[in-house]
Amino acid sequence: MTKREQSAKEATVADVARAAGVSKAQAARALGGYGAVSEQVLSLVIAAAEGLGYRPNQLAKSMTTGRSNSIGVVVGDIENAHFGLALRGISDEVRDAGYTVVLVNTDEDLANEVAAVQELLQQRVAGLIVAPCSSTDTSHLESAQAHGRAVVLFDRGVRGLALDTVRVDFADAALEVGRLLLDTGHRRIGYVSSQRVKAAYQRGMDLGLSPVADRVDGIERAFTEAGSEWDPALVKLNATSDDALAAACAELLDQAEPATAVVCSDSLIALRVLGQIKRRGLRIPEDISVVAYDDFAWTELIEPPLTVVAQPVYDMGREAARALLRRLGHRVPAEQLPLRAHLIERASVSAPTVSSTLPGR
Amino acid sequence: MTKREQSAKEATVADVARAAGVSKAQAARALGGYGAVSEQVLSLVIAAAEGLGYRPNQLAKSMTTGRSNSIGVVVGDIENAHFGLALRGISDEVRDAGYTVVLVNTDEDLANEVAAVQELLQQRVAGLIVAPCSSTDTSHLESAQAHGRAVVLFDRGVRGLALDTVRVDFADAALEVGRLLLDTGHRRIGYVSSQRVKAAYQRGMDLGLSPVADRVDGIERAFTEAGSEWDPALVKLNATSDDALAAACAELLDQAEPATAVVCSDSLIALRVLGQIKRRGLRIPEDISVVAYDDFAWTELIEPPLTVVAQPVYDMGREAARALLRRLGHRVPAEQLPLRAHLIERASVSAPTVSSTLPGR
DNA sequence: CCTTAGGTTGAGACCGGTCTCAATTTGGGG
DNA sequence: CCCCAAATTGAGACCGGTCTCAACCTAAGG
Secondary structure: OOOOHHHOOOOOHHHHHHHHOOOHHHHHHHHHOOOOOOHHHHHHHHHHHHHHOOOOOHHHHHHHHOOOOEEEEEEOOOOOHHHHHHHHHHHHHHHHOOOEEEEEEOOOOHHHHHHHHHHHHHOOOOEEEEOOOOOOOOHHHHHHHHOOOEEEEEOOEOOOOOOEEEOOEOHHHHHHHHHHHHHOOOOOEEEEOOOOOOOOOOOOOOOOEOHHHHHHHHHHHHHHHHOOOOOHHHEEOOOOOHHHHHHHHHHHHOOOOOOOEEEEOOHHHHHHHHHHHHHOOOOOOOOOEEEEEOOOOHHHHOOOOOEEEEOOHHHHHHHHHHHHHHHOOOOOOOOOOOOEOEEEOOOOOOOOOOOOOOOOO | OOOOHHHOOOOOHHHHHHHHOOOHHHHHHHHHOOOOOOHHHHHHHHHHHHHHOOOOOHHHHHHHHOOOOEEEEEEOOOOOHHHHHHHHHHHHHHHHOOOEEEEEEOOOOHHHHHHHHHHHHHOOOOEEEEOOOOOOOOHHHHHHHHOOOEEEEEOOEOOOOOOEEEOOEOHHHHHHHHHHHHHHOOOOEEEEOOOOOOOOOOOOOOOOEOHHHHHHHHHHHHHHHHOOOOOHHHEEOOOOOHHHHHHHHHHHHOOOOOOOEEEEOOHHHHHHHHHHHHHOOOOOOOOOEEEEEOOOOHHHHOOOOOEEEEOOHHHHHHHHHHHHHHHOOOOOOOOOOOOEOEEEOOOOOOOOOOOOOOOOO
């Protein structure tokens, strides 16, 4: 019986009130559970609501309270399992607090990101979780905060912006990667990332508060530590397209003194670099060693299993959500998730066969 | 100069009207671009809006028009690259029409799905794209439609429900898989899927309008065609957890007459099945042949490269979005994306070595 | 010069909730 | 039995837009 009558129009508080024979205000209180309501009115209203198939209109609710029950999530590429998993963490955490997730994909494009933030702000989302694609152009994020909306940064930070930021500390793991490679005998170590920068990488270049900065720094520190000479030209950024990545690989692999090891900044990069390596008929690890960031299942199943740096992506998502909820005034259970990256050695790293480079150390 | 003053309170149409010295109605018309407005008023209002940093309140807009500019997407598992990619297609298509995506993850749980649809309906989303986790319990979807909200089904259909459904036709590809395996000499062919059903699979069991139904049917048809005896007991469903999957693999691989080939229903299943195979020290394809649905990059990079059935996941997402937009009264360019699956033969299928089974054919 | 159609304008109702405030009812203490 | 505080109730403003409607203005047609 609850099925037919609502097809025409949704029942409203006023409808329920009329049916229950009480005032709109009382019905609203009973339904919303917020004022003082007598037992009798309560049951009357509940019954009427049931009968009418009443469903509260979130839009109206958000409108009056000025705050919606949804949070905006802005990522560069949902296709990337990294964000998929993080999104899951966010989603799981936020659901319990009664929020829904509005997702926007930016294709790692700043203009899209700015538009997305605008749009979400106009939708009056309660807060934003953003994986910013630039560490410098951030006026849209500041403006969001100025509007009184909570903003949490994810994956990448922005120096000088007083925003909660959830990111993994890669300092230790990155140093470990550098040491592993150096100890194994590598001197020409490539790094490939899709992070966008204006110019080619140079020593001391400011990469912002990005994981890439940590990771490149770790390698450099390992070199310094070992007293070896590091070639920053082997750091290839801007590998955002297949072509760009192919070019980067060409520069690393097809020169007189090729890289003997390559570090892949994420699993998508790794996938493509592996493709490039395969195309050239190079063997891993005999001809080239490979280390990748992000430990997804397939990295263990390929031949040889990949040496990777694992990071708690799901937990990062959860942690970002919790940070946001805290900002929104929710009392979030105090459990603090550890966000540490760690190296998992498998079989894609071995000594370079043709040690075309100087002895070192 | 547009930066400081809005921090206190968002400017409203009324504010803009006051600043421009016109009525609220005129300001609204100028801003919304909908009534008749003179040049003079227009420029006056625009200027005032600019000065105040006016941002329209989507919530209020949606509230009065009764329809929001967001669409709900309900999927079982965003972590699955399948949905990640589809989501991207949806997102790309829908963005141009001015909609945003509200995403809910259900963990393939019916109760969650029902709650999600409720919640999204309450948020007054313009429409829903749902990958239903059940082909039978669908009253929530009917009710959504009854409320006048557009609903498009994704991946899985529901018989008897008059809802737009976007799914790939696997009939041909599935038959091809069956033939390939049979021609190669396999008679004991396993199938592993995470689809939930009440009981173990039996011949003729109704799997609804699901891809799994198509695929199992294809294999059975190939057997019939070849006049061989098919063992339906090798179809393992409900592999929703690691444990369940391990159990399924045990039943397939650890028995007297083990399966000589296994078909994996999606890339996540494939990943896990591969893990199980590796753990047992079985070689592919010498000891066991493998075919997987969904052609993701890693399937080509493992040793041996996997024989897979590719499906246009991104296009499916786009097509679902277009179907929804059409329902919402948008004139969507008529381009119809072809949604065909096709077999890609690589190297994970070969003849069974120990043909423990009858000659056949 | 009057009529009429059409463009322009402002007042105010409306959407469906929340919330304030004053009025009414209830109940316990003196 | 009266008084005052607390609980309950209803009227109506409000949020920020959209939209109807009537009034006004202008210019073309007769």
